[in-house]
Amino acid sequence: MAIKTVYCNEVAIIKVDLRATIHQAANLKQTVEYDIQQNIRDFIIDLSYCEFFDSTFVGVLVVTLKKLKNIGGTLKIIKPKNVFQSMLEAIGGSKIFDMCDNVEEALNQINKSDIIQPKYSNNHSDVNKYAFQ
Numbered sequence: 001m002a003i004k005t006v007y008c009n010e011v012a013i014i015k016v017d018l019r020a021t022i023h024q025a026a027n028l029k030q031t032v033e034y035d036i037q038q039n040i041r042d043f044i045i046d047l048s049y050c051e052f053f054d055s056t057f058v059g060v061l062v063v064t065l066k067k068l069k070n071i072g073g074t075l076k077i078i079k080p081k082n083v084f085q086s087m088l089e090a091i092g093g094s095k096i097f098d099m100c101d102n103v104e105e106a107l108n109q110i111n112k113s114d115i116i117q118p119k120y121s122n123n124h125s126d127v128n129k130y131a132f133q
Contacts, residue, residue, distance in 0.1 A: 002017075002024075002027065003015070003016055003024055003027045003028055003031060004017070005031060005035075007040070008107065009107070010039075010040060010041075010042065011040070011042040011043070011044060011107060011110055012031070012032075012035045012040050012042070012043045012044070013043075013044045013046060013103055014028065014031060014032075014043065014044065014045050014046065015046040015049065016028070016045065016046065016047055016049070016050050016053075016057075017049050017050070018049065018050065018051050018052070019050070019051065019052045019053070020047065020050050020052065020053035020054065020057040021052070021053070021054050021056065021057060022054065022056040022057070024057060025054075025056045025057040025059070025060040028045070028057070028060050028061075028064070029060050029063075029064070032064050032067070036067070036068075036071065036073075040073075041068065041071060041072060041073035041074070042073055042074045042110050043064070043068065043073065043074070043075050043076070044075075044076045044077075044078065044100075044103060044106045044107070044110075045061065045064075045075065045076070045077050045078065046078040046103060047077060047078055047079065047080045048078045048079065048080060048081055048102070049081075050080050051080075053080075061075075061077070061097065062096065065096065065097065074098070074110055075097065075098065076097075076098050076099075076100050076106035076109060076110065077097045077098065077099050077100070078099075078100055078101070078102060078103060078106060079099050079100070079101060
């Protein structure tokens with residue numbers, strides 16, 4: 001599955017479907033690097049539909065977090081909804097990452113949720129889903 005991105009009030013909301021493996025890790029890294037060049041500093045990685053992730057993907061999340069901290073950005077992770085949430089917490093994910101239950105909570109924490117209206121999506125079918133989640 002591909003990574004899908006929606007932009008909402010200068011926040012990149014990146015949804016990872018089903019499997020987060022080395023392939024999605026490369027896509028995530030490329031997406032974040034491009035968005036940073038476009039002056040996006042706040043990111044939400046939505047793992048709520050993710051059924052599997054590997055260590056390479058977690059490594060890219062850690063590198064992304066460090067990169068964003070260095071430039072004054074933020075990274076919020078939407079918790080996976082199954083056994084992988086327990087696994088992420090077991091490896092210390094809740095101590096490393098700022099975990100949220102849903103996109104709306106993450107946007108509120110970033111303080112950019114005055115208007116929950118996506119500006120652009122590379123997958124238009126996700127626009128409404130993220131707009132009011």
